[in-house]
Amino acid sequence: MFMRVVSPGERGTPEATGAESGTLSSLLPGGRLPRGAVVSTGGDLPLLIALAAEAAGDGGAWAAVGLPQLGGLAAADAGLDLACGLAVPEPGRRWPEVLAMVCEAAPVVLLGPVGQVALRTSRRIAARLRRSGTTLLTWQDWPEAQLRLRVTEASWDGLGDGYGLLAGRRTRLMVVGRGAATQLRHAEAWLPGPDGSVRLITEPAATAGGDAVPLRPITAG
């Protein structure tokens, strides 16, 4: 069997794990979305959909909780199979219970805006995810996310002054993780591209001096 020697510094990078280049996964530490963990998307629904599509794969089950505004067409274009999905658009205040039930059934769960999350609730959810191996993708920033993605810049192509059509959104993505993956990574991506699909424009690059990146936003006082 063919084997590649991976140097210690290279271990865990997409090149070492064999993630397909050009996909969002190749931007992530380890080359894939972590299972049994939370990934936050900083309030960007196209990013949330794109990650869910990569995590669910072809014909994989997924569930959306608290996302009445989820655009089904965009989701289908990004690669989510609508037939394998389940949505609870308005779980109300019982969202933690709904989430717990859904995690048992679907390996990929999308969670919409739910407001402030109590520490107890988030810990309980984290335990549940570890047990079921479900990837939870949250719309909002999550206090204990394993990975945090964010769209830092975005601009749409295709529209002029009274002519044209929306063609694609060029975005600059930022990824920061916990533990071994604290190094900040950047990439430019079509989110979505002209045909509705998602792919990277530039190869992911790491920021030098990644140790200095704060894990939590620094606030005064």
Place this chain on the structure above:
Amino acid sequence: MRALVIWALDWPVVAAGADHAEPVAIIARERVMACSKEARRQGVKRGMRVRQASGRCPHLRLLDRDPEAETRAFEPVLRLLEKRIAPHMEVLRPGLIALPSRGPARYFGGEQALVEHITTVLTDAGIESRTGAADTVFAAALAVRAGQVGHLVPAGETAAFLAPYPVGVLGRPRLSQLLPRLGITTLGMFAALPGERVLARFGHDAAAAQRTAGGLEARPFNTSGADVDYSVTEAFEPPEDNLEPVTFIAKALAERLHARLARAGAVCARLQVEVGLATGQRLSRLWRHEGRLSSLAVAERVRWQIAAWAETGQLDAAAAGITNLRLVPEGLSAATGRQSLLFGPRIAPEELEHAAGQLQAMLGHRAVVRQELAGGRGPGERIVDIPYGDARSRPFIEGTWPGQLPAPHPAVVYPTPRPAQVVGADGGAVGVSGRALLTQPPAALSIDGAAPVAVTGWTGPWPVLEDWWIPARARRLARLQVTCADGRAWLLHIQDGRWAVEALYG
């Protein structure tokens, strides 16, 4: 049909060659599946977690379950019973067999005498067994566990015998969760429900379960297709003297069988695995199927069976090669469940359906939905939310929708459009003329009364006139794509002179 079930006690333990005097447990999926008498004496129980069992009995020897070895060890027992009792045996699983009791009972002079005879035969062979009889195989399998030595349920009293059992014994996880919540805890109460209501509310599988609970065969037998041969055969030319290729072909053969049955709209109760040898000899064995085995599960049973024959010396492929492998379905009835083959493999996984059922019990039927594509122009119209488990009322007809927006599609589609203000460079409102032209180019957009954001690009408007033939539903609007200075792109529409945001592209 009278059925007799014979249960060889602790078969996995016996098959593993373990001694009842030492504490042994057979483990499957991290739980105790069977244990020896000594282990039981020390408090180990079936279904217990490994850690808990080891805690109760520190010297417990753990063995992994090996169904192949169980089948292999069971083969001589089956041969013995076939020789001494009845030629027609059906394997439910290794250690548990069913046979129609009418013929043998008459031969041996009654059911009681038959049971005594079976017990004697098996005890002589050194196998501890219990026997139960009832009007259905399901009830007989429960009767075999009743009491100390098994129970013979008199004819016609099967329903009464089943009545006190909890609904969990039906082996339908969804029903055993839903029914107790409705206050229906026993098979008797379930059987007493009106049949057509059960069918309407819970579907065909539950209706079959209800028949089972009432002491009837799960599916009414259907003889209309009985004269059609649905069996599938794979011939080996020249005769195969290696077992591997034969077991390998079994899965493809099982798939072919299932496809054939699905085309005919039938499921089989039993499946006969038949191997033809170059000497002209045929080996066959019946397995329970009930339409609930997948192709992979069938292939697995074929593999176990062939390995068992080879081990017991009945099948010596090196001496006489295998000429064909045949799967014969028996006891055909109409398939009433979901036929995934017809709809392709893209069917929501079972766990998801199960979770949807639970959530609907908690939040209401309409709170859990799945999305389907539909015809329409706006992004909100091209997706419909259907309560989970409902079929859509109108089929999706692929049509041409002039004015439909092309990809990329908006990721955020608001269930109800949000009010917006579009103003021109002079600060005045932007409108759309009767000729579908903007009165002036938009310069700023404000949504929900928020601070206005500068517009960097726009296109449109595209007029839409829908349902004009139904006055109550007629609507006339114009859509506009707009990009703003904050990097967002919106889909706006104007209707009756008021702007609203329909969707956010991102």
